Amino acid sequence: MSERLLDILTSSFPKLLLACIKVTIPLTAIVFALSLILGFLLALVQILDIKVLKQLARVYIWIFRGTPLLVQLYIVFFGLPSIGITLDAFPAAIIAFSLNSAAYNAETIRSAIMSVPAGQLEAGYMVGLGYGQIMRRIVLPQAARVAFPTLSNSVISLTKDTSLVASITVVELFKTAQQIAAVYFEPFALYCEAALIYLLLNTLLTFLQSYLEKRLVWKYSAEKKRRKKKGALA
Amino acid sequence: MLEVKNLHKSFGENEVLKGIDFSVKKGEVVAILGSSGSGKTTLLRCISFLERADSGTISLDGFEKDMTELTRREVRMLRMKMGFVFQEYNLFRNKTAFQNVTEGLRIAQKIPADKARETAVNVLKKVGMLERADYYPDELSGGQKQRVAIARAIALSPKVILFDEPTSALDPELTGEVLEVMKMLASEGTTMAVVTHEMGFARDVASRVVFMDGGKITDNRAPAEFFSSPESDAARRFLRRMTSDRGI
Numbered sequence: 001m002s003e004r005l006l007d008i009l010t011s012s013f014p015k016l017l018l019a020c021i022k023v024t025i026p027l028t029a030i031v032f033a034l035s036l037i038l039g040f041l042l043a044l045v046q047i048l049d050i051k052v053l054k055q056l057a058r059v060y061i062w063i064f065r066g067t068p069l070l071v072q073l074y075i076v077f078f079g080l081p082s083i084g085i086t087l088d089a090f091p092a093a094i095i096a097f098s099l100n101s102a103a104y105n106a107e108t109i110r111s112a113i114m115s116v117p118a119g120q121l122e123a124g125y126m127v128g129l130g131y132g133q134i135m136r137r138i139v140l141p142q143a144a145r146v147a148f149p150t151l152s153n154s155v156i157s158l159t160k161d162t163s164l165v166a167s168i169t170v171v172e173l174f175k176t177a178q179q180i181a182a183v184y185f186e187p188f189a190l191y192c193e194a195a196l197i198y199l200l201l202n203t204l205l206t207f208l209q210s211y212l213e214k215r216l217v218w219k220y221s222a223e224k225k226r227r228k229k230k231g232a233l234a
Numbered sequence: 235m236l237e238v239k240n241l242h243k244s245f246g247e248n249e250v251l252k253g254i255d256f257s258v259k260k261g262e263v264v265a266i267l268g269s270s271g272s273g274k275t276t277l278l279r280c281i282s283f284l285e286r287a288d289s290g291t292i293s294l295d296g297f298e299k300d301m302t303e304l305t306r307r308e309v310r311m312l313r314m315k316m317g318f319v320f321q322e323y324n325l326f327r328n329k330t331a332f333q334n335v336t337e338g339l340r341i342a343q344k345i346p347a348d349k350a351r352e353t354a355v356n357v358l359k360k361v362g363m364l365e366r367a368d369y370y371p372d373e374l375s376g377g378q379k380q381r382v383a384i385a386r387a388i389a390l391s392p393k394v395i396l397f398d399e400p401t402s403a404l405d406p407e408l409t410g411e412v413l414e415v416m417k418m419l420a421s422e423g424t425t426m427a428v429v430t431h432e433m434g435f436a437r438d439v440a441s442r443v444v445f446m447d448g449g450k451i452t453d454n455r456a457p458a459e460f461f462s463s464p465e466s467d468a469a470r471r472f473l474r475r476m477t478s479d480r481g482i
């Protein structure tokens with residue numbers, strides 16, 4: 001490797017990393033939080049079988065899963081101004097991504113809730129709990145455990161998909177790489193470097209996922225805890 | 235204590251309960267027998283409002299009303315007076331044995347933590363599951379799960395406990411431990427209605443046998459009489475099949 005190339009890579013690495021920390025990660029985090037909330041609501045109106053809202057949720061999911069994310073992004077950023085709604089690139093990105101991601105999360109959450117056997121609800125009723133209490137204390141915790149791996153997956157996809165916002169002028173990790181590549185005419189090296197940073201980020205996320213899966217007692221086993229403190233009700 | 239009258243229930247075209255009159259008196263153990271599909275589960279589920287009856291009245295512990303006109307609040311009030319033990323246990327998977335027992339005490343009956351703990355310890359001890367108090371259902375055998383489920387039911391001091399084939403999902407060698415617990419409850423005067431295929435339990439423990447056939451109750455009498463001279467042909471055939479199958 002030439003000395004010049006090495007120089008370019010080492011001097012650009014902090015810039016790419018900074019763009020990742022300042023734009024890519026916050027964008028991912030905000031979008032994930034919003035899409036989780038919206039996805040949960042979309043799942044809930046279906047589970048609760050709320051008339052009109054349920055149909056609206058189905059239509060929503062149909063549209064946002066059935067059209068490309070990049071096209072949705074263009075509609076929000078380049079399209080909306082023509083009907084008088086002009087958004088900055090970053091908010092536009094958040095809106096388009098959240099709306100899109102929520103459609104997928106809604107399906108994940110809905111099927112996770114439906115995977116909890118009806119017997120859990122019935123047993124809850126028979127110990128005197130109400131529907132809301134059973135949902136909060138019995139059904140949703142179990143559904144969360146089912147949904148967790150899929151939702152983790154969707155965060156990982158999201159980090160990569162955020163590179164699409166480079167096309168609407170948001171200067172995130174990938175856009176930064178494009179700019180530096182254009183200056184030095186070294187696209188191969190720069191794009192590989194950008195890829196490496198995405199890979200690093202997702203490696204961290206994968207570790208975080210398995211750590212959380214182990215930590216949150218989600219195996220429904222108290223084996224470890226018992227070994228630590230002997231005696232049931234001490 | 236518990237009484238339902240003229241209970242009807244259909245699933246679509248299929249009329250499953252055709253006017254059931256059924257009662258359990260205080261301290262009674264009623265065994266409900268009948269072939270598969272005769273409507274036993276549906277009867278218990280209608281009584282506990284897990285299915286909506288098409289018509290019928292219920293009276294429980296001094297409260298009486300048309301089953302189709304109950305408010306949500308009344309349903310909840312009536313359920314608080316019943317326990318239900320499911321064939322498939324239905325323990326809360328995300329809660330330990332101990333938490334399964336305290337859930338209804340703490341959340342539905344709003345009993346303070348220390349009192350709930352005391353009750354939980356007592357009932358778990360009673361079913362022989364105290365050492366397993368902080369095991370999750372996934373870590374227990376079928377027999378152990380069912381004993382915890384029984385503890386969960388009795389912890390709430392219901393007026394009557396409904397059992398739907400509590401030993402049918404168990405390996406044969408595990409039915410004994412559950413039947414022992416039920417016998418103990420019976421001997422303490424617990425009011426119970428038990429759907430079962432355990433003829434020994436019906437004969438030795440029950441105070442009365444109710445036999446169902448095709449959505450109707452065709453026999454309703456003391457176990458000794460039922461087993462020696464069943465009233466309906468259906469019951470006679472059922473008993474003949476049972477004794478030849480199981481060598482009783």
Ligand SMILES: Nc1ncnc2c1ncn2[C@@H]1O[C@H](COP(=O)(O)OP(=O)(O)O)[C@@H](O)[C@H]1O
Nearest residue numbers: 245248250268269270271272273274275276277
């Ligand atoms: N949820 C349901 N939907 C439709 N049919 C049902 C349902 N539950 C029970 N049935 C029907 O009702 C009849 C009685 O069932 P069940 O009460 O489970 O009988 P048992 O417990 O005596 O075996 C059966 O023919 C069964 O197919």
Ligand SMILES: [Mg+2]
Nearest residue numbers: 274275276399
């Ligand atoms: Mg049944």
